Amino acid sequence: MHWHRRIAGLLAAAALAVLAQAPPAEKIRALTADVSRITGFEIRKPIPVETFTREQWKRYVEDEIEREVRPEEIEADQTVLRLFGLVPRDFDLKKTTIELLAEQAAAVYDHRRKRMLLLEDGAGGGIEDAVLVHELAHALADQHYSMKKFLDKGAPTGEQQAARLAVVEGQAMWVMLEWQLGRMGMGSVAGNRAALEKMLPALGSLAAASYPVFGRAPLYMQETLLFPYTAGVLFQQAAVERFGRRAFRKVLEQPPRTTHEILHPEAWLDGGRFEAPPAPLPERESEYRAVSAGVLGELDLRVLLKQYCGEETTARLAPMWRGGTYELLEHKPSGRPALRWALGFAEDRAALAFTDCYRTVLERKSESLAWKTVRPGLLEGSNSDGGFRVEARGRAAGGLEALQPSSGRTRRPM
Numbered sequence: 001m002h003w004h005r006r007i008a009g010l011l012a013a014a015a016l017a018v019l020a021q022a023p024p025a026e027k028i029r030a031l032t033a034d035v036s037r038i039t040g041f042e043i044r045k046p047i048p049v050e051t052f053t054r055e056q057w058k059r060y061v062e063d064e065i066e067r068e069v070r071p072e073e074i075e076a077d078q079t080v081l082r083l084f085g086l087v088p089r090d091f092d093l094k095k096t097t098i099e100l101l102a103e104q105a106a107a108v109y110d111h112r113r114k115r116m117l118l119l120e121d122g123a124g125g126g127i128e129d130a131v132l133v134h135e136l137a138h139a140l141a142d143q144h145y146s147m148k149k150f151l152d153k154g155a156p157t158g159e160q161q162a163a164r165l166a167v168v169e170g171q172a173m174w175v176m177l178e179w180q181l182g183r184m185g186m187g188s189v190a191g192n193r194a195a196l197e198k199m200l201p202a203l204g205s206l207a208a209a210s211y212p213v214f215g216r217a218p219l220y221m222q223e224t225l226l227f228p229y230t231a232g233v234l235f236q237q238a239a240v241e242r243f244g245r246r247a248f249r250k251v252l253e254q255p256p257r258t259t260h261e262i263l264h265p266e267a268w269l270d271g272g273r274f275e276a277p278p279a280p281l282p283e284r285e286s287e288y289r290a291v292s293a294g295v296l297g298e299l300d301l302r303v304l305l306k307q308y309c310g311e312e313t314t315a316r317l318a319p320m321w322r323g324g325t326y327e328l329l330e331h332k333p334s335g336r337p338a339l340r341w342a343l344g345f346a347e348d349r350a351a352l353a354f355t356d357c358y359r360t361v362l363e364r365k366s367e368s369l370a371w372k373t374v375r376p377g378l379l380e381g382s383n384s385d386g387g388f389r390v391e392a393r394g395r396a397a398g399g400l401e402a403l404q405p406s407s408g409r410t411r412r413p414m
Helices: 003-011 025-039 054-068 071-084 093-104 128-144 147-153 158-183 193-199 201-210 212-216 219-253 259-263 265-269 298-309 311-320 348-365
Strands: 049-052 107-110 115-119 288-294 321-331 336-345 370-375 378-383 386-393 396-403
Touching: 025 128, 025 158, 049 054, 054 093, 054 115, 071 093, 071 288, 071 321, 071 336, 093 212, 093 219, 107 128, 115 128, 128 147, 128 158, 128 219, 147 158, 158 219, 158 259, 193 201, 193 219, 201 212, 201 219, 212 219, 219 259, 219 265, 219 298, 259 265, 259 298, 298 311, 298 321, 298 348, 311 321, 311 348, 336 348, 348 378, 348 386, 348 396
Parallel strands: 049 115
Antiparallel strands: 107 115, 288 321, 321 336, 336 396, 370 378, 378 386, 386 396
16 A cells, blocks of 8 residues: 555655756755755765656656566555545556656655756756755765665565655755755744744645646545655654754664654654554455555545545544554455455544544445444445445454455456
8 A cells, every 4th residue: 555655765756846957066065065064964975966857757767666566566555545445446556656756856866876866857946956955865864874774675564664754755854944944044943843834734735736647646645745745844853852963863763663653753752652453354254365464554544534534533533543454355256355454543432433434434435335234333334345344342443345245256356
């Protein structure tokens, strides 16, 4: 469910502005020195720069996806997103991800080849230097903490990848804003959290207005692409408020493990642990095989609630997340996909409230919906995907969806 986050991490793409021309070497050196002063990371070696056309950049993105992601991973993630109702039934996840990254990026630090990639497209703007500062922050951090290890090898789950990408992009965003404020003589971001919080909501609207593919993308794609920048910079702000300049090393040495910790830095500071409750099993368990599995994190929960239940419900229930898991299954006789999932909450009433909200999810995402049971804490019925059962038990809510009747029907690929 998170392979596109891994690709974004591999590319460390910055959705900022297109450069009119490649900057001179002396500008790169001067801006790198500024980044070093802000972060405390000394410059160990020069940073190579390479320029791309937009068409070359799109091919680069396509090549990275082909190299790093197996087709079955993409298919599994696309199926999970569809079953949760987070993308349309005919959604093409790979195509949209390529278009999104190709549309937005202007400057990228390639941490595997240790070079800056700059997009030249014949248009310039007043924030060219800010683009460079953002990417130079990636490059300088990589000289001290291997981004290949941090992003590619250090996070076995999509949830951890999302958290670590938010650390990396949030740090670069913070450095960029700190540099901009200093250049304008407006002090430091460190003591100005309120201004930072007011500034960030406009990023989503700006991205939707500036980038047509982003503006048309499902909410899930928009939110997961913005999250590393918006939530990440607030996480870095909290770390700086607690540790000062040492925060730049602290977040890379002791990174958060969940999007919950990014959204609630106090949980990271307190060293909280989050365990997902067990997901329910189908009655005829032997008829199913596991295809893929992952963590159902607070970011996923937030998007689901926001899409189907509104901002107020999201603000009330999402912070109550205390663990989550999902597993994509295949019904062996028919070859059809099924889904099992579970979420843990801080309180029993949050699990009940989520189950009540999930009734709206089912009603809005289902075709040919037929109810069997609707009562507090229990939803049963069927839709065009198959049977479903969603139940709250204590502080947990769990679901089985797209279950198939026992039969010997011809196998159909997922």
